[in-house]
Amino acid sequence: MLLEITHDTHYSYDPNVEIAQHLAHLKPAETSTQKILKSNIHIDPSPAWQDQSIDNYGNVCDFFSLQNRHRELTISVQSLVETLPRQTQAPDPNKTPSWEAVREYFRYHSGTRWDAASEFLFASPFAPIRSEFAEFARVNFTPNRPILEAAIDLMRRIHSEFHYVSKSTDIDTPAHEALKKREGVCQDFSHILIASLRNLGLPAKYISGYILTNPPPGQPRLIGGDASHAWAAVYIPRLNDQGQLTSGFWCDLDPTNNRWGIDSPGEDYVNLAQGRDYGDVSPIKGVIHGGADHKMNVAVTVMPAE
Numbered sequence: 591m592l593l594e595i596t597h598d599t600h601y602s603y604d605p606n607v608e609i610a611q612h613l614a615h616l617k618p619a620e621t622s623t624q625k626i627l628k629s630n631i632h633i634d635p636s637p638a639w640q641d642q643s644i645d646n647y648g649n650v651c652d653f654f655s656l657q658n659r660h661r662e663l664t665i666s667v668q669s670l671v672e673t674l675p676r677q678t679q680a681p682d683p684n685k686t687p688s689w690e691a692v693r694e695y696f697r698y699h700s701g702t703r704w705d706a707a708s709e710f711l712f713a714s715p716f717a718p719i720r721s722e723f724a725e726f727a728r729v730n731f732t733p734n735r736p737i738l739e740a741a742i743d744l745m746r747r748i749h750s751e752f753h754y755v756s757k758s759t760d761i762d763t764p765a766h767e768a769l770k771k772r773e774g775v776c777q778d779f780s781h782i783l784i785a786s787l788r789n790l791g792l793p794a795k796y797i798s799g800y801i802l803t804n805p806p807p808g809q810p811r812l813i814g815g816d817a818s819h820a821w822a823a824v825y826i827p828r829l830n831d832q833g834q835l836t837s838g839f840w841c842d843l844d845p846t847n848n849r850w851g852i853d854s855p856g857e858d859y860v861n862l863a864q865g866r867d868y869g870d871v872s873p874i875k876g877v878i879h880g881g882a883d884h885k886m887n888v889a890v891t892v893m894p895a896e
Contacts, residue, residue: 591673591857592627592895595800597818599874599888601663603881610656612876615798615863616667617642617650622677623854624861628670635660649863649871665874670895673857678839680852683738686826687835692737693791695827695835705837707825709866710793716867717785717796720766727786737792738841741824744786748779748845761868776820776846777868783822783845784867793825795864797842798871800892802858816890818862818873821846821855860892 597616617629629650633640637654645651656663687695696711713719730744753773761777765785768778780796787794801819821844827835842855849855863871873888 591802593671593673593800593802593858593860594891594893594895595667595669595671595860596891597667597669597873597888598890599665599886601881601884601886603661603663603878603884605880605882606659606661607656607663607881608659608879610660610663610876610878610881612654612656612665612874614652614654614665614667614874615649615871616665616873617652618669618671618799618860618862619644619648619650621853621861623674623857625672625674626669627672628668630668632664632666634662634664647863647865647870649865659880669860671860673854673860675857676851676853678852680841681738681826683742684736686736686738687829688734689731689737689740689790689792690734691835692825692827696791696793703836705827707793707838707840710795710825711788711791712866713788714866715869716765716781717788717794718765719789720785721789722766722769723782723785724789726769726782727790731790737824738826741787741792741841741843742850745783745822745843745845745850746848748783749848752779752782752845754779754846761872776844779845780820780822781867783843787822787824795823795825795840796867796871797821797823797861797864798868798873799862800860800890801847802892802894816892817888818890819844819846819859820868821859823864 638657640654731740755773759774765781768774784794823840823842827838830836843850844855865871
């Protein structure tokens with residue numbers, strides 16, 4: 591599937607910003623399920639300095655510095671992405687290791703074999719260690735239950751029990767408040783799922799990206815009417831021939847849309863960036879001098895390429 595993505599962000603400041611430095615996660619990276627055919631960023635006013643790098647999570651990062659006074663800032667990214675079929679066949683969720691065995695696999699002891707997924711075991715600012723997350727997850731993570739079966743069940747429970755309410759939360763709303771209210775947006779549902787898994791001692795990560803949305807029958811596609819998306823992923827170790835756990839794979843879980851899959855929930859998804867939580871992959875962050883009051887408008891369009 592060929593998808594064209596346009597992500598426009600506009601800031602207006604009052605008073606003027608005197609100097610600014612920004613970091614953007616707005617260009618998708620190549621993965622086993624997507625090929626980047628084009629990804630261009632345009633910044634107005636033109637930055638005095640600009641650089642691109644790849645961070646520790648494999649995300650494409652654009653850093654730019656604005657040295658001149660400005661009242662507005664526009665960042666526009668156009669990407670053309672070819673999404674590909676999954677490279678890894680999804681296992682039978684009922685035949686994955688028990689979640690307790692996975693927890694023990696990651697528990698530190700002498701002679702423990704290091705697994706890179708260990709980095710996603712620990713608390714992070716948006717996915718803290720709190721008892722209510724463990725209590726919430728244990729309804730699905732019953733004794734000796736296969737980890738993928740339990741994780742998918744937990745994802746489906748969030749999908750069915752929580753209400754998607756636009757603007758009911760913001761970036762500063764703690765995940766435990768969204769858990770208590772049983773409402774929020776995709777970012778909240780992802781953080782709740784991640785925190786619930788980590789509170790049981792299981793690795794989980796946050797993924798930002800896009801999903802192709804189709805307009806209602808008979809209505810035109812609204813340019814700029816889409817939004818960025820977020821979902822989670824849980825790590826599933828494999829069993830070797832000796833019945834021991836070894837390095838495994840990530841399974842994506844989208845509680846907002848009740849979809850899951852190895853490497854990606856589907857070909858209509860585009861992976862933009864990944865990390866411990868939203869703080870690692872926020873679309874734009876930085877430091878400004880001036881501009882005490884500012885407004886931000888974002889317009890996203892995801893559509894099939896002609």
